[in-house]
Amino acid sequence: MGLTSTEVRSESSNERRSRGSRQRRQRQQQRREAYLLLVPALIPVLIFSVYPLLNGIYLGFTDSRAGFNRTTHFTGFENYVRLLDNSRFWESFKIGLVWAFGVTAIQFLLALGLALLLNQRLRMRWLVRTLALVPWAMPSVIVAIMWRLVYHPDAGLLNDVLTRMHLINENINWLADFSFALPAVIAVGVWAGMPQTTVTLLAGLQGVPGELHEAGAVDGATAWQRFWHVTLPQLRPVIVAITSLDFVWNFNSFGLVYVLTEGGPGGKTMLPMLFAYNEGFKYGNFGYAAAMGNAMVVLIIGLMAFYLWSRMREAA
Amino acid sequence: MNTRTRPVIRLLQYAALAGFLVFLAFPLVWMVSTAFKPPQEIVSLHPTLIPNHPTLSNFTMALEESSLVRAGMNSLLVAISTALLTVLISLPASYALVRYRTWLRKVSLGWILVSQIFPQILIVIPLFMIMKQLQLLNSLVGLVLVYLVWALPFTLWMLQGYVRAIPPELEQAAAVDGAGKVRTLVSVVLPLLAPGLVATSMFTFVISWNEFFLALVFLQNPDLNTLPLALARFIGAEGAVRLGPLAAGSLLATLPGLVFFAILQRRLTSGLMSGSVKG
Numbered sequence: 001m002g003l004t005s006t007e008v009r010s011e012s013s014n015e016r017r018s019r020g021s022r023q024r025r026q027r028q029q030q031r032r033e034a035y036l037l038l039v040p041a042l043i044p045v046l047i048f049s050v051y052p053l054l055n056g057i058y059l060g061f062t063d064s065r066a067g068f069n070r071t072t073h074f075t076g077f078e079n080y081v082r083l084l085d086n087s088r089f090w091e092s093f094k095i096g097l098v099w100a101f102g103v104t105a106i107q108f109l110l111a112l113g114l115a116l117l118l119n120q121r122l123r124m125r126w127l128v129r130t131l132a133l134v135p136w137a138m139p140s141v142i143v144a145i146m147w148r149l150v151y152h153p154d155a156g157l158l159n160d161v162l163t164r165m166h167l168i169n170e171n172i173n174w175l176a177d178f179s180f181a182l183p184a185v186i187a188v189g190v191w192a193g194m195p196q197t198t199v200t201l202l203a204g205l206q207g208v209p210g211e212l213h214e215a216g217a218v219d220g221a222t223a224w225q226r227f228w229h230v231t232l233p234q235l236r237p238v239i240v241a242i243t244s245l246d247f248v249w250n251f252n253s254f255g256l257v258y259v260l261t262e263g264g265p266g267g268k269t270m271l272p273m274l275f276a277y278n279e280g281f282k283y284g285n286f287g288y289a290a291a292m293g294n295a296m297v298v299l300i301i302g303l304m305a306f307y308l309w310s311r312m313r314e315a316a
Numbered sequence: 317m318n319t320r321t322r323p324v325i326r327l328l329q330y331a332a333l334a335g336f337l338v339f340l341a342f343p344l345v346w347m348v349s350t351a352f353k354p355p356q357e358i359v360s361l362h363p364t365l366i367p368n369h370p371t372l373s374n375f376t377m378a379l380e381e382s383s384l385v386r387a388g389m390n391s392l393l394v395a396i397s398t399a400l401l402t403v404l405i406s407l408p409a410s411y412a413l414v415r416y417r418t419w420l421r422k423v424s425l426g427w428i429l430v431s432q433i434f435p436q437i438l439i440v441i442p443l444f445m446i447m448k449q450l451q452l453l454n455s456l457v458g459l460v461l462v463y464l465v466w467a468l469p470f471t472l473w474m475l476q477g478y479v480r481a482i483p484p485e486l487e488q489a490a491a492v493d494g495a496g497k498v499r500t501l502v503s504v505v506l507p508l509l510a511p512g513l514v515a516t517s518m519f520t521f522v523i524s525w526n527e528f529f530l531a532l533v534f535l536q537n538p539d540l541n542t543l544p545l546a547l548a549r550f551i552g553a554e555g556a557v558r559l560g561p562l563a564a565g566s567l568l569a570t571l572p573g574l575v576f577f578a579i580l581q582r583r584l585t586s587g588l589m590s591g592s593v594k595g
Contacts, residue, residue, distance in 0.1 A: 033497065034416035041409035041468060042420075048443060048465040049431065056438035064441075110336075117333050128333055131340040133584060137577035139526035141544035142566045145551055146347040149563060155359050157346045191343065199584060223325075245432065252435045255528035259548050276437045281533060286441045293438035300433055 059290035066284030079291035088267065089275060089292060093299070096272040098182065100251040103189035108243055110190065111197035116227075118198070119205045136195035144259035147188045151175050175261050181268045185257055192256060193249070197242055204238030205231070240311045244304055251300060272296050350563035351375070358559050374564035384565050386539065387546030391525055391569075394456055394542060398463040399521040402471050403513055405464070410475035411505065415484070428469040440533050447534060454537045462534060463524050470523065471516050478512025479505075515583055518576040525572055543569045 060079060064072040083089055114132060118125050135143060150157045153173040162168045174184040208231055216226040254273040257263070263270035263278075272292065280289030345365065350358060352370040357363065378384055413421050443462065444453070452458030482505060490500040528544040535545060547569060551562060577584065 030416055031418065034412045034418050034420070037408035037412035037416075038418075038420060040405045041472070044405070044461070044465050045427070045468060048446070048461060049439065049468075050427070052439045052442035052446065053430075053434060055442035056440075059441060060438075113332065114336050117329060117336070120329060122329060122333060124333065124337075128337050128340070130578075130581070131337065131344075133577060133581060134340070134344060134574065136584070137522060137573035138570050139528065139544045139573070141526075141528050141548050142570055145547060145562060145566050146343050148551065149350055149559065150343050150346055152559070155350075155363060155559060157342065157363070157365075160363055191339070194340070195584075248433055254436070255544070258528075258532075259551065273435055273437060276435070277529075277533075280437060280441055286445075289437060290441055293435050293441075296435045297433065297438070300435075304433075 056290050057294060059287050060294040061291070062287045064287035064290070066281075066286055072287070075287070079288050080295070082288070083291060083295060088270075089272075091267065092263075092270045092272050092275040093295075095182065095268070095270055096251055096296075099186060099189065099257075099269075099271055100247050102186045103193065103250045104243055104246045106186070107190045107193050107197050107246060108239070111194055111201055114194070114198050115201035115205055118202055132198050133195050135192050138192075140192065140253075140255035141259050143188065143192045144256050147191070148175065148260060151184060176265045178265055178268055181261060181265055185260055185269050188256060188260060189250060189253070193246060197246060200238060200242045201235070204235045207238075208234045236311070236315060240308065244307060247307075248300055248304070251296070347563050347567060350559055351567045353560060355560055374560035375568070377558075377561040378565035378568065381550075381561065381565070383538065383541065384543070384546055384550070387541040387543045388569070390456060390540060391543040394459055394463065395521045395525040395572075397460045398467060398524040399517045401460065402464050402467045402520050403475075403517045406468055406471040406475055406516075407509070407513065410472050411479050411501070413472070414476050414479040424472065428473060431469045436529060440530070444533060454535060454540060456535075456540060459531060459534050459542075462530050463527065466527075466530060467520050467523060471520055474516045474519060475509075475512060478509055478516075481512075482508050515580055518580055522573045522576050 059072075061074060061076060062072045063075050063078075064070075114128070118129055118132075138146075149155075151174040153159065153171050153176075156171075156174075158174065159168070159171040163171070172180060174180050177184075212230050212234070213226055216230050221229070252273055253271065254277065257269055257271050258274055258277075261269045263274045273296075276289045276292040276296070279285050279292060349365055349367055351374050352372070353363075353367040354369055354371045354373065357367060357369065409424075412418070413424055447453045447458050447462070450458070452461065486504055486508075487500050490504045491497075495503070526544065527542075528548065531542045531545050532548075535541065538549070541549065547562070547566060550565070
């Protein structure tokens with residue numbers, strides 16, 4: 001120890017300078033290495049993701065349309081003025097919010113319950129744990145097809161079960177019914193997203209130190225009190241993260257509902273993404289569809305900012 | 317964990333667990349059951365959960381459907397190419413993002429987040445125009461390119477977790493022993509990353525195999541349909557009446573995902589989200 005300090009002190013200023021430049025050279029070389037390793041990923045990302053995204057935001061302020069030989073004009077906020085008057089779009093926005101909030105909230109409650117159960121030493125939990133992962137492995141198209149079989153008006157499981165329980169007298173066409181379609185679709189959304197939410201919450205639960213629970217138990221806290229005052233506060237960051245992600249994923253989701261109902265009946269399940277897809281790729285109004293995308297982003301970022309801000313204030 | 321649970325509570329817990337079991341399993345069981353039922357049983361007034369006369373004819377019918385088989389081959393080609401290419405590209409990138417302090421680290425994290433928040437419609441419209449100019453619309457190569465960039469956030473996120481789990485001391489030791497940077501990467505880092513590479517490739521294969529929206533936008537030629545597209549179009553066309561083959565085809569299309577996820581199960585349950593911390 002003493003030896004090294006004298007060594008350092010005896011180091012001449014010349015040596016120190018050369019070491020400094022060596023460090024700088026080393027840092028430069030490191031930076032070169034890093035860029036070299038990153039370039040293969042960076043180039044496709046710039047061409048096929050960053051540039052299109054920026055261009056897409058810009059297109060929302062133009063009258064771009066599909067087809068050959070069309071000139072695109074910058075139109076400022078014209079698209080948004082038109083959007084304000086488009087009651088069908090706002091209707092779809094509302095449906096998107098009901099869907100995203102509904103799926104996220106129900107999914108969170110169910111997944112939390114399931115994660116708490118899976119965290120206990122129960123028999124058969126391996127079976128449920130495995131089953132809970134299955135939706136994740138399935139293509140959304142097949143999840144939708146599967147639930148169409150369940151909801152099928154004549155040959156479906158649901159109508160049969162409800163009839164046998166004498167809850168309904170005649171078969172219901174769930175996905176074509178004006179009042180049942182949206183709840184039916186939300187149930188599918190909940191089912192499909194269970195794995196990610198459950199797995200994340202379970203990982204969070206397993207990170208809660210056991211000593212905290214034991215200390216609570218020694219102090220005579222009931223299971224409910226321990227859950228409310230120990231587990232939940234410890235889980236808070238995980239909960240905030242997964243519910244935010246779920247909300248964004250759900251609000252932007254497409255495939256599931258597209259195959260289930262294509263937005264029907266009468267637009268009752270027309271999520272904003274479906275609406276924008278139709279506008280862009282069915283009618284070829286690229287600029288207008290991009291404007292809808294922009295409106296969706298603004299809403300999502302606003303809601304997220306509010307949510308994260310209020311959670312943060314609560315935690316402080 | 318908890319020392320003693322009262323029997324009543326235990327009972328309630330098992331009841332809740334059974335409830336979850338029913339909710340999670342029934343749609344699956346129903347699809348499997350439909351896939352093995354002869355046509356007259358599918359539309360019978362009181363369908364049974366277990367087929368009375370189980371048959372494989374739905375599967376042979378689905379496999380005789382040339383459009384489905386071709387779509388399966390297309391899907392296989394696209395998913396394998398995407399998995400290999402994406403992992404190949406994100407391997408050096410995730411190593412660099414973990415081991416080097418560059419401003420790109422923060423930028424990449426920001427991009428991963430942004431790619432989740434922005435609705436795909438915003439990227440897809442300009443991308444559609446770009447692909448059209450490059451004459452890569454209606455081409456599986458084009459789709460692989462699109463998937464590559466779409467899957468990168470996931471693979472980067474996953475692989476960074478595996479890189480972080482390798483102690484840097486090992487590389488320093490190799491450097492002290494006189495191994496150059498490339499040699500260290502190839503003979504020290506790569507073997508240790510192998511399980512992570514396999515897991516990430518499998519995960520990427522499954523998400524590309526399952527993807528629907530991008531395929532719908534970029535492929536209009538029915539000959540190039542991927543499996544999700546073909547099944548979605550099948551249910552629109554004749555699948556509504558031919559439920560048996562539809563269920564059988566769907567079941568077959570689910571198998572690769574199920575097999576890979578079964579292999580990945582332990583890694584997935586240890587928390588993909590926290591994977592970057594736990595590895």
